Amino acid sequence: MHALFVKSLSVAIFFLTGGDAASPPNKQGELQVQLSGWTAAEGSVLLAVYDRSEDFLSENRYRELAVPLTSREPLTVRVGGLPFGRYAISAFHDANDNAELDTNFLGIPKESYGFSNNARGR
Numbered sequence: 758m759h760a761l762f763v764k765s766l767s768v769a770i771f772f773l774t775g776g777d778a779a780s781p782p783n784k785q786g787e788l789q790v791q792l793s794g795w796t797a798a799e800g801s802v803l804l805a806v807y808d809r810s811e812d813f814l815s816e817n818r819y820r821e822l823a824v825p826l827t828s829r830e831p832l833t834v835r836v837g838g839l840p841f842g843r844y845a846i847s848a849f850h851d852a853n854d855n856a857e858l859d860t861n862f863l864g865i866p867k868e869s870y871g872f873s874n875n876a877r878g879r
């Protein structure tokens with residue numbers, strides 16, 4: 758069994774500052790996601806950001822990114838321009854760059870994966 762891809766997928770929102778308390782309510786921030794735990798520096802990390810709980814793990818992603826892996830070192834992915842709010846993250850190591858989470862005949866993932874707050878998949 759593969760080790761969990763995101764040993765501790767830690768999500769922190771760093772708010773962009775600028776303006777005073779009377780500024781418009783449409784402020785935006787940056788989401789920083791720290792990823793680690795892949796066994797090879799090949800392929801990409803595919804990351805999905807969800808802004809609605811009912812969309813989590815569906816095709817209705819708020820934002821998605823593919824980040825090429827160049828080393829086995831931990832990776833920090835920054836997603837900017839997000840309105841202040843709550844977000845959920847899913848990520849997996851797409852080792853063969855086919856843009857799919859490969860599974861075995863029982864449907865168990867063959868590629869490493871993880872979720873924000875160590876959530877479980879449905």
